[in-house]
Every structure is written in structure tokens, then in C-alpha cells.
Amino acid sequence: MKQRRINLFSLTLKKFDFVTAAKKVQFSMIIVLLVLLLTLGLTAVINNYLDQELAAIDKSKKPPAQYFQSNADFDKKIKYFIYKYSLLKDYLKQDAQAYDYFLKLQSHILKVSPGAQIISFTVDNVGQTQFNVRFPNFDEATVFITALETPEFIEPFEYLKLSAFDVASKKVTNFELTIEGKFIK
Amino acid sequence: MNIELKSLKSAAKYKVIYPVIILIIIDIAIIFGILTIGNNLYLKYLNLQDEKDDVSKLRSRVVLVRNNKEIFNGRVDEYNNILTKLIPDEESYFSVISALETLAARTGVTITSYTINLKETTEEKLTLSLSISGESQAITKLLREYMYSSGRLLTNDETSISITEQGNLSISFNFFHKEFKDAVSPATVITEKDIEFINEVSSKL
Numbered sequence: 001m002k003q004r005r006i007n008l009f010s011l012t013l014k015k016f017d018f019v020t021a022a023k024k025v026q027f028s029m030i031i032v033l034l035v036l037l038l039t040l041g042l043t044a045v046i047n048n049y050l051d052q053e054l055a056a057i058d059k060s061k062k063p064p065a066q067y068f069q070s071n072a073d074f075d076k077k078i079k080y081f082i083y084k085y086s087l088l089k090d091y092l093k094q095d096a097q098a099y100d101y102f103l104k105l106q107s108h109i110l111k112v113s114p115g116a117q118i119i120s121f122t123v124d125n126v127g128q129t130q131f132n133v134r135f136p137n138f139d140e141a142t143v144f145i146t147a148l149e150t151p152e153f154i155e156p157f158e159y160l161k162l163s164a165f166d167v168a169s170k171k172v173t174n175f176e177l178t179i180e181g182k183f184i185k
Numbered sequence: 186m187n188i189e190l191k192s193l194k195s196a197a198k199y200k201v202i203y204p205v206i207i208l209i210i211i212d213i214a215i216i217f218g219i220l221t222i223g224n225n226l227y228l229k230y231l232n233l234q235d236e237k238d239d240v241s242k243l244r245s246r247v248v249l250v251r252n253n254k255e256i257f258n259g260r261v262d263e264y265n266n267i268l269t270k271l272i273p274d275e276e277s278y279f280s281v282i283s284a285l286e287t288l289a290a291r292t293g294v295t296i297t298s299y300t301i302n303l304k305e306t307t308e309e310k311l312t313l314s315l316s317i318s319g320e321s322q323a324i325t326k327l328l329r330e331y332m333y334s335s336g337r338l339l340t341n342d343e344t345s346i347s348i349t350e351q352g353n354l355s356i357s358f359n360f361f362h363k364e365f366k367d368a369v370s371p372a373t374v375i376t377e378k379d380i381e382f383i384n385e386v387s388s389k390l
Contacts, residue, residue: 022201029208036215043222050229057236064243071250077261078253078375080365084268085379088386091272091340091361092332098344099328124343 096125101183104156109133112147113140119176127158127183134176141165141175148179158182253375264380267387271338276311276362284335284360285315291334293323294354302357305342311360312342317353324354331358333389 068075101123109116119132135141145162147153154160164178257264273280289296298316305312317327328346331339339358346354 019201022205026201026205026208029205029212032212033208033215036212036219039219040215040222043219043226046226047222047229050226050233053233054229054236057233057240061236061240061243064240064247067247068243068250071254074254074261075246075250076367077265078250078257079367080265081261081268082375083365084265084272085375085383087272087361087363088268088338091338091359094342094359095332095340096342096344098341098346099325102328102346120345120347122343122345125340 094125096123098123101127101129104183105129105131108153108156109144112153113144115140116144123183127185128181129183130163130178130180132176132178134174136174138175141177144177156184158184249374256375256377256380264383264387267383267390270336270390271333271361271386273337273362274364276360280337281311281313281360284337284339285313288327288331288335288339292319292327292330294319294327305357305359309361309363311362312357313360314355314357316355319352319354321352324352327354330389333386336390337361 098121102118102121105121106118109118113133113135115136117134119134121129121131123129133144135144145165148160148162158181160179160181162177163180165175253261285296285299288294294317296315297318299313302312302314317324319327327334328344331341333339338361340361341356341358344356
């Protein structure tokens with residue numbers, strides 16, 4: 001018995017209506033073409049808009065550019081000023097400002113203990129300080145020690161630490177305190 | 186293969202396929218065209234944005250220059266000279282000696298010796314350790330006025346004052362110098378406060 005074969009490709013071609021399909025594709029292509037032409041038109045409009053904007057920007061750039069050009073020398077001087085002035089400000093931050101801190105400390109101590117005398121004073125550019133205070137008698141020294149812990153006295157400092165209390169150095173009547181701390185900058 | 190060729194040959198018999206092929210080619214060509222133009226438009230748009238930014242920056246710089254002109258009131262050269270005196274572009278031995286002499290003359294102290302502190306000295310900072318003698322008033326004046334009294338900017342990193350050793354003081358001073366580099370942000374605003382500060386410094390020189 002002879003086996004029957006089916007040619008699927010020829011069968012499809014026979015049944016497939018090329019004319020109708022081609023016309024459908026043609027129609028779709030025309031639609032696509034129209035859309036593309038519209039897009040092309042839109043790009044032309046956008047291009048025109050961008051050109052106009054660029055021209056306007058270019059026009060508006062001229063007056064400030066001219067002003068700037070005519071003041072270039074002044075601008076350079078300003079830059080020099082800013083550069084050196086910034087250096088000045090930065091370098092000043094490195095200063096210990098010892099005199100100001102000494103006066104501040106002196107008035108601060110004298111408020112609490114009028115008889116106290118600052119014997120030595122050290123301060124660095126971060127405000128770290130150490131000072132020795134001498135008192136004429138024991139009572140004034142104890143009053144000062146009590147005052148050291150009050151918020152009013154601590155106010156200009158980040159912290160204060162009593163590092164030494166010398167009762168019997170040199171003369172019995174002299175009482176010296178060594179205090180360490182840090183000023184609030 | 187033969188079957189496919191045959192099929193195509195038969196398909197070619199239908200003339201309607203030629204306009205379709207032409208349309209497809211035209212569409213593809215336009216798509217490529219649009220992509221190219223689109224890319225160019227995008228670049229143009231970026232260029233426009235850059236230009237807008239430039240104009241905006243230029244305008245704000247013009248405003249700054251105008252404002253600065255008003256604030257400086259024609260005294261920019263004077264202020265720059267003050268700043269150059271305080272922080273010269275280069276360090277010189279004679280400038281340092283002159284500054285120390287001026288400092289001593291103005292405050293009334295005597296500078297008995299000075300040495301260069303190599304440990305603290307840097308590319309833009311010369312640190313000198315000084316031994317100073319003088320009356321307590323003169324030393325107090327020195328401590329109060331050293332920053333500008335010499336005609337140069339002087340700073341001191343750490344000060345030790347010993348009241349029991351009145352008449353003598355050991356102190357370090359920093360002398361600064363730095364060459365101008367044109368790398369300043371143009372957006373920096375100078376205020377009346379800055380001018381007041383410079384005038385105050387000028388009065389102390």
C-alpha cells in the first residue's frame with residue numbers, strides 16, 4: 001500500500017491569499033509611514049524650537065559676558081582678596097588668643113575670690129588650658145574650690161579639673177591650686 | 186529548499202508585493218532617520234541646558250561683581266595691599282627681621298634671641314621661638330597686640346605666661362606666606378562684615 005504524504009508548505013501557499021495579505025501589510029506600512037512622517041515633522045518642530053532657544057540664549061549671553069569682560073581685572077582682584085582673606089581667617093583660627101582668655105579667666109576668678117592671683121597660665125589654640133592660682137588664706141581657697149563646681153564658674157569651660165592643691169609650698173600662708181580645663185571656643 | 190524557491194517565485198507573480206517592499210524600505214529608512222535626528226536633538230537639548238547654566242552662572246557672577254564693587258567702594262587695591270603685607274606670596278628673611286623689629290619698637294619689648302622651630306615650620310608657615318624681655322606693661326602690650334603690630338600676621342599656637350617670672354617671656358610666633366592661586370570660587374560673597382574686619386585689621390597695622 002502506497003503511503004500518502006502531505007506537503008504542508010504547498011498546501012499553505014495554495015490556501016494563503018497573497019493579494020489580501022499583501023494589501024493588509026501595505027495598508028499597515030502606509031499607516032506606519034504616516035506616523036513616521038508625523039514624528040519627522042514633530043522633530044523638525046522641536047529642532048526649530050531648540051534652534052530658537054539657542055539663538056535667544058546666545059543673544060542673552062552677550063551683555064553679561066561683555067560686562068564680565070570689561071570687569072575682568074576687578075574680578076581678578078576680588079579673587080585675590082577672597083583667597084588671601086580666607087587664608088587670614090584660617091590662620092587666625094590657629095591662634096591661641098591667650099590675652100583674651102587670660103583676661104576672661106582673671107575676671108572670672110576675681111568674681112569668686114578677690115584675693116586670688118594667677119601665678120601661671122597656659123592656653124593653646126584649641127582652648128586647652130592650665131593655670132595656677134594662689135590664695136592668701138585657706139578659707140578663700142576652700143571658697144574657690146566650692147565655686148569651681150558651680151554652673152556659673154564652669155560656664156566658659158568645656159570642663160575643669162583640679163589637678164593639684166599645694167598647701168605647704170614655700171610659705172604656709174600661701175595656698176596654690178593647679179587647674180586644668182578647656183575653654184569653650 | 187526547492188519547494189521554498191518555488192513558493193517565492195509563485196509569490197513574486199503577485200505584483201502587489203513590490204509596493205509593500207518599497208514601503209517597508211522607506212519606513213525603515215525613515216526610522217533610521219528619526220533615530221539619527223532624535224539623537225542630534227537630544228545633544229542639542231543638552232547643549233541648550235549647558236548654555237542656560239552658563240548664562241545663569243554668568244548672570245550671578247555679574248550680580249556678584251556689581252555687589253562687590255559697591256561693597257569695596259573702589260578700595261579693593263588698598264585691601265589687597267593690606268592682605269599682601271599680612272600674608273605675602275613669598276617668605277623673606279628681611280621681611281621677618283623687619284617685622285620683629287617693628288613688633289619690638291611698637292610694644293616696647295626687647296627680643297633677646299630667636300630660633301627657627303623646624304618641627305613646627307611648614308611650607309607656608311615659619312615658626313620662630315623667641316626670648317623676650319621687658320617690663321610687664323610692655324609684655325602685656327605684646328601679648329595684646331602681636332597679631333598685627335609687626336605689620337605681618339603673627340599667630341601663636343600656645344602661650345605660657347608666668348607671673349612670677351616677670352620681665353621674661355618665651356613665645357613662639359608663626360609667620361605665614363602663600364602664593365595666590367586663581368582657584369577661588371566665583372560664588373564667594375563678600376559682606377560688609379568682612380570689610381569692617383579688614384578695616385579693623387588695617388587700623389592695627
